[in-house]
Amino acid sequence: MGKISLKNVTKAFGEAMVIPSLDLEIEDGEFVVFVGPSGCGKSTLLRLIAGLEDVTSGVIEIDGRDATEVPPARRGLAMVFQSYALYPHMSVRKNIAFPLKMAKMDAAEQERRVTSAAKILNLTDYLDRRPGQLSGGQRQRVAIGRAIVREPAAFLFDEPLSNLDAALRVNMRLEISELHQSLATTMIYVTHDQVEAMTMADKIVVLHAGRIEQVGSPLDLYRSPANRFVAGFIGSPKMNFISGAEAGKHGAHTIGIRPEHLALSTTEGAWQGKVAVAEHLGSDTFLYVNVNGMDPLTVRTQGEAGIHHGDTVYISPDAEHLHRFDASGKTI
Amino acid sequence: MARRVSNRRKTLVTIVAWAVGIAIFFPILWTILTSFKTEAEAIASPPKFLFFDWTLENYAEVNSRSNYFLHFMNSVIISVGSTLLGLAIAIPAAWSMAFVPGKRTKDVLMWMLSTKMLPPVGVLIPIYLLFRDSGLLDTRLGLVIVLTLINLPIIVWMLFTYFKEIPGEILEAARMDGAGLWEEVVHVLTPMAVPGIASTLLLNIILAWNEAFWTLNLTAAKAAPLTAFIASYSSPEGLFYAKLSAASTLAIAPILVLGWFSQKQLVRGLTFGAVK
Amino acid sequence: MATAHSRVAARFMISPAVLLLLGWMIVPLSMTIYFSFLSYNLLMPGMEEFIGFTNYRFFLTDPAFFAALANTLLLVGGVLVITIVGGTALALLLDQPFWGQGIVRILVIAPFFVMPTVSALVWKNMFMNPVNGLFAHLAKAIGLEPFDFLAHAPLASIILIVAWQWLPFATLILLTALQSLDQEQLEASEMDGANFGNRFIYIVLPHMARAITVVVLIQTIFLLSVFAEILVTTNGGPGYASTNITYLVYAQSLLQFDVGGGSAGGIVAVILANIVAVFLMRMIGKNLEA
Numbered sequence: 008m009g010k011i012s013l014k015n016v017t018k019a020f021g022e023a024m025v026i027p028s029l030d031l032e033i034e035d036g037e038f039v040v041f042v043g044p045s046g047c048g049k050s051t052l053l054r055l056i057a058g059l060e061d062v063t064s065g066v067i068e069i070d071g072r073d074a075t076e077v078p079p080a081r082r083g084l085a086m087v088f089q090s091y092a093l094y095p096h097m098s099v100r101k102n103i104a105f106p107l108k109m110a111k112m113d114a115a116e117q118e119r120r121v122t123s124a125a126k127i128l129n130l131t132d133y134l135d136r137r138p139g140q141l142s143g144g145q146r147q148r149v150a151i152g153r154a155i156v157r158e159p160a161a162f163l164f165d166e167p168l169s170n171l172d173a174a175l176r177v178n179m180r181l182e183i184s185e186l187h188q189s190l191a192t193t194m195i196y197v198t199h200d201q202v203e204a205m206t207m208a209d210k211i212v213v214l215h216a217g218r219i220e221q222v223g224s225p226l227d228l229y230r231s232p233a234n235r236f237v238a239g240f241i242g243s244p245k246m247n248f249i250s251g252a253e254a255g256k257h258g259a260h261t262i263g264i265r266p267e268h269l270a271l272s273t274t275e276g277a278w279q280g281k282v283a284v285a286e287h288l289g290s291d292t293f294l295y296v297n298v299n300g301m302d303p304l305t306v307r308t309q310g311e312a313g314i315h316h317g318d319t320v321y322i323s324p325d326a327e328h329l330h331r332f333d334a335s336g337k338t339i
Numbered sequence: 340m341a342r343r344v345s346n347r348r349k350t351l352v353t354i355v356a357w358a359v360g361i362a363i364f365f366p367i368l369w370t371i372l373t374s375f376k377t378e379a380e381a382i383a384s385p386p387k388f389l390f391f392d393w394t395l396e397n398y399a400e401v402n403s404r405s406n407y408f409l410h411f412m413n414s415v416i417i418s419v420g421s422t423l424l425g426l427a428i429a430i431p432a433a434w435s436m437a438f439v440p441g442k443r444t445k446d447v448l449m450w451m452l453s454t455k456m457l458p459p460v461g462v463l464i465p466i467y468l469l470f471r472d473s474g475l476l477d478t479r480l481g482l483v484i485v486l487t488l489i490n491l492p493i494i495v496w497m498l499f500t501y502f503k504e505i506p507g508e509i510l511e512a513a514r515m516d517g518a519g520l521w522e523e524v525v526h527v528l529t530p531m532a533v534p535g536i537a538s539t540l541l542l543n544i545i546l547a548w549n550e551a552f553w554t555l556n557l558t559a560a561k562a563a564p565l566t567a568f569i570a571s572y573s574s575p576e577g578l579f580y581a582k583l584s585a586a587s588t589l590a591i592a593p594i595l596v597l598g599w600f601s602q603k604q605l606v607r608g609l610t611f612g613a614v615k
Numbered sequence: 616m617a618t619a620h621s622r623v624a625a626r627f628m629i630s631p632a633v634l635l636l637l638g639w640m641i642v643p644l645s646m647t648i649y650f651s652f653l654s655y656n657l658l659m660p661g662m663e664e665f666i667g668f669t670n671y672r673f674f675l676t677d678p679a680f681f682a683a684l685a686n687t688l689l690l691v692g693g694v695l696v697i698t699i700v701g702g703t704a705l706a707l708l709l710d711q712p713f714w715g716q717g718i719v720r721i722l723v724i725a726p727f728f729v730m731p732t733v734s735a736l737v738w739k740n741m742f743m744n745p746v747n748g749l750f751a752h753l754a755k756a757i758g759l760e761p762f763d764f765l766a767h768a769p770l771a772s773i774i775l776i777v778a779w780q781w782l783p784f785a786t787l788i789l790l791t792a793l794q795s796l797d798q799e800q801l802e803a804s805e806m807d808g809a810n811f812g813n814r815f816i817y818i819v820l821p822h823m824a825r826a827i828t829v830v831v832l833i834q835t836i837f838l839l840s841v842f843a844e845i846l847v848t849t850n851g852g853p854g855y856a857s858t859n860i861t862y863l864v865y866a867q868s869l870l871q872f873d874v875g876g877g878s879a880g881g882i883v884a885v886i887l888a889n890i891v892a893v894f895l896m897r898m899i900g901k902n903l904e905a
């Protein structure tokens with residue numbers, strides 16, 4: 008079981024309030040992603056749940072029991088660190104077995120669990136190597152192995168993929184998702200990468216300056232962002248924001264429209280502009296268009312558009328997918 | 340980046356580098372060679388380089404005449420003793436500064452370093468008088484205390500720079516894995532810190548072994564380590580070159596060996612981590 | 616970064632080191648300051664009395680002080696110049712690829728591990744002795760009159776001995792710094808058309824500037840306190856020709872038993888060392904933040 012609730016949790020480092028009062032419910036078996044720009048407090052929040060930091064005030068409950076004062080080792084959680092934090096002087100086998108050894112489990116059971124974890128993670132051939140002799144992806148798997156053998160109530164991941172190269176990152180993303188499918192254990196995953204958040208999460212928690220901006224499923228956040236921050240953070244390329252007279256026409260302080268919701272034409276449309284840069288990806292084309300009286304707009308069209316730098320184009324927003332924000336950034 | 344270097348150039352550099360290296364090492368080499376000569380050969384003119392009757396008589400004589408072994412043991416006890424005592428005090432301090440840094444940790448570190456900058460003559464008289472009045476003059480214990488204190492800042496700093504390189508996440512991982520403080524220290528911290536502690540130990544034994552201000556001023560005979568014992572060869576025995584060389588070779592040999600092992604750590608330790 | 620529990624433990628673990636060093640610094644230093652205002656000679660116990668700044672006046676106006684100050688500066692300056700220039704040259708040499716790099720490196724750093732009394736005696740007797748020293752033999756072999764180094768050039772001889780001891784230190788640190796230089800930077804500058812001299816001046820030297828500063832400051836701290844080499848070779852003589860401040864204070868306190876005067880000299884030495892220390896601490900402090 009891994010139901011975690013945070014009630015009125017705050018955290019201050021000296022004078023600096025990193026997390027002003029925050030409430031959050033994480034259901035058993037959920038894959039929750041904390042996402043936000045660096046310095047938003049997402050890692051601190053994870054470390055509060057882990058018990059590596061004391062909360063300044065508030066209550067953390069794990070499976071209904073108050074765990075606020077429980078030391079990290081006895082919260083029944085396992086954590087995968089950004090640097091993997093493998094013990095360099097121990098073999099892979101000993102690294103994975105370490106939490107079991109700490110729990111004074113008998114040797115046969117330790118061996119059984121290490122073997123099965125190694126099998127799941129394709130580490131069987133590397134059990135007697137030291138972490139220093141492994142590749143980045145293999146180290147990552149050892150760190151995960153060390154977490155799963157404990158059969159924890161929940162897994163905590165602190166930006167686990169940020170040290171891997173792009174191709175490996177996609178692979179590991181899939182592996183972690185598969186792991187979640189097969190274990191069905193609660194996972195809390197911290198990242199600054201909204202793509203990771205969108206692809207892996209059951210539930211995304213968007214954090215900004217220590218506050219929760221919005222909680223919801225990936226598509227909820229995509230379709231109906233609660234405010235301008237979430238709208239700009241989720242989705243790639245980023246949403247276009249237009250303020251001033253054009254926004255006034257829609258009765259808003261600012262309007263937002265995603266690049267994929269702008270229709271492109273070479274003959275007619277709402278706004279006329281000149282293409283500054285055209286990025287041809289094959290499957291998509293991204294255009295950066297200068298329109299009079301607005302910030303440059305990003306436009307996404309499917310396939311090969313056959314449009315180049317300097318061309319004049321017409322752009323029309325899809326009214327159905329127009330987001331309207333008031334002066335404080337809230338969605339209207 | 341391995342660059343291709345022409346063999347001619349490499350040969351030239353090899354010749355120059357070896358010539359310079361041997362020139363710098365020559366006084367030591369000469370001392371070692373002379374220690375195997377008879378007194379007459381030691382001052383022969385022209386000097387004999389390799390072709391002389393090699394003899395061990397100087398070593399036997401230095402040993403039998405001057406209680407060499409006592410001074411050697413004094414050096415061992417004083418340098419190892421002060422280093423171990425220093426480590427015992429410094430390990431907890433460095434550990435807590437590296438892993439639980441507070442607002443004033445940096446100030447404390449800098450202040451510790453500043454004590455090392457205190458020139459010894461500034462406190463020579465009080466220490467001398469305090470030692471005289473408490474009976475510590477010319478005792479091994481007295482020197483162990485002084486050398487512990489003068490090297491403590493270096494020990495703390497060296498350990499601090501090593502401990503700081505142990506990523507905090509690893510200790511946190513151990514905590515998450517269910518290790519208590521004791522298990523964290525035994526299974527994770529100690530194995531990772533041992534190389535750093537070993538280099539600190541080595542470098543400080545070297546520094547303490549060669550320390551030649553306090554050892555000269557606070558000892559007379561009984562507790563004199565090799566630094567002070569060799570100084571007594573100043574005159575007139577110093578003119579017995581072969582015996583002087585034998586005593587010197589014995590005094591520097593153990594440290595030369597230790598020193599060669601610790602050359603990498605030397606840079607770091609003596610620059611307080613400013614150059615790695 | 617941590618929990619309240621570990622913070623209490625941390626304070627507890629650090630206190631022995633702090634208290635000991637605090638005691639080591641404050642107790643003797645305040646005693647020295649106290650003595651420096653007394654007329655106090657060990658040969659005349661029970662006659663101590665407060666005499667204000669008289670000790671300082673005597674010490675600072677003593678011709679021996681000026682000689683010692685000049686010798687101290689010459690000794691520190693001379694050794695620094697030799698070791699920095701020689702160390703840079705040696706570091707550049709040892710950084711080149713050649714056969715037997717490891718062995719030559721060991722040969723070069725060896726003098727640093729020789730205890731000061733041994734190196735002073737070996738140089739004094741076996742090299743600089745005007746009758747049986749190797750230099751004398753060498754001079755005779757080429758038909759020159761042997762030179763009595765320690766009698767006629769005592770300070771220069773001591774500078775040579777001390778420089779020999781510290782050259783390895785400078786070399787080792789500068790070599791370490793040199794080896795941490797990013798090769799791509801050098802290659803980039805080569806592509807930009809810099810020749811060897813340009814590369815040395817614009818890339819290598821700036822990269823080593825920090826290490827050179829560290830060498831200067833750390834050596835200065837140690838060189839201000841050179842003692843054993845003087846004690847063993849010249850006893851500060853002839854006259855005051857090779858007496859530095861450290862040796863002068865030692866002679867005044869433990870040879871003439873003038874505790875008051877010696878203490879005043881000790882405090883002067885502390886002040887001089889502090890001037891250097893301030894710079895050194897700044898350097899190292901900056902490094903702490905990095």
